[in-house]
Amino acid sequence: MTEHLTNQKPGHWPSINAAAAPLVERLVGGAASLRIGVEKGPKGCTVVDCGIGHPGGLEAGLLVTEICMGGLGSATLQPVWSFARWPWTINIHSSNPVLSCLGSQYAGWNLTFGDFSSLGSGPARALAGREDLFQEFGYQDKADTACLVLEVDKTPPQELVEKVSADCSISAQNLTLVLTPTTSLAGNLQVVGRVLEVAMHKIHELHFPLERIIDGMASAPVPPVAGNFLAGMGRTNDAIIYGGTAHLFVSGPDDDVQQLANDLPSSNSRDYGKPFEKTFKAVKGDFYAIDGSLFSPARVIVTAMESGRSFHAGEINEDLLNTSFGYDGT
Secondary structure, eight states: HHHHHHHTTTTTTOOHHHHHHHHHHHHHHTTHHHHHHHEEEEGGGGEEESSSSSOOOHHHHHHHHHHTTTTTTEEEEEETSSSSSEEEEEEEEESHIIIIIIISSSEEEEEEEEEEEEEETHHHHHOOOOOOHHHHTTTTOSSOOOEEEEEOOSOHHHHHHHHHHHHHHHHGGEEEEEEEOSSSHHHHHHTTOOOHHHHHHHHHHTTTOGGGEEEEEEEEEEOOOOHHHHHHHHHHHHHTHHHHHHHEESOOOOHHHHHHHHHSSGGTTTTTSOHHHHHHTTTOOOOOGOOOGGGSEEEEEEEEETTEEEEEEEEHHHHHHHHTOOOOOO
């Protein structure tokens, strides 16, 4: 499977940390124009503030999204008039959606130290290789520098820096931590920019062979920034669950492709039908009590490469988007 992951022979897989490095340099070097902060953190690591003490913005959010994708994806903003109230969407494409989305963008590295807790995403995950996913892929990156993205509103403690640099086998001075609180413009956008990754994760959970995923693209509406973490988490999830669209290109028999399309949309979940913030409150903040099948785009198109047939499933739910995004009819 790993050979297909990167479309190259074993031993010649791309380094997602190396691919993301120029984007990290752009982020750090363009701090003033991007309205973000850069400073030295614990053990000499570089800490990039994209919305805590600095305003940041949408451009920073796009760049952070592409860093999260390990330099193998693109993120753009575009008006789409299919949404009456929320015309701007973030559009995502990856040249290698399995490696880019699951191997880098997925927030799968649990980092907890005292009262500090965050899920790490970005290319540093592939250097550490601490998740079962990387054993399944047979992929571990090798690079001299690493970048990790954290959805937090405070600087991580020294213990986190020490663990990440040790697990990645790099000097802390070569580690960049990008901080993107969900209540910031950059943080808000980079979460919605996971719309393709959410589709890929659902495919993995459905046990569909990942080597059959040839290409993919996705989009989701950009929600207004919320005033607190919980509302922000709700809006960014709802943008994908009720407003996201993914188009995937896969190999294999039409029956398999059609079944994948039918299984993918968020509407298959028992928890579908109310704003995510209410769902989260109903389970008293226990994220793992929420039906995992909810985390998927609202609508999918899956094209069978051999036959050329496309299968459509799911639908946009703009009424729920309006409720979640705070539209009161005025």
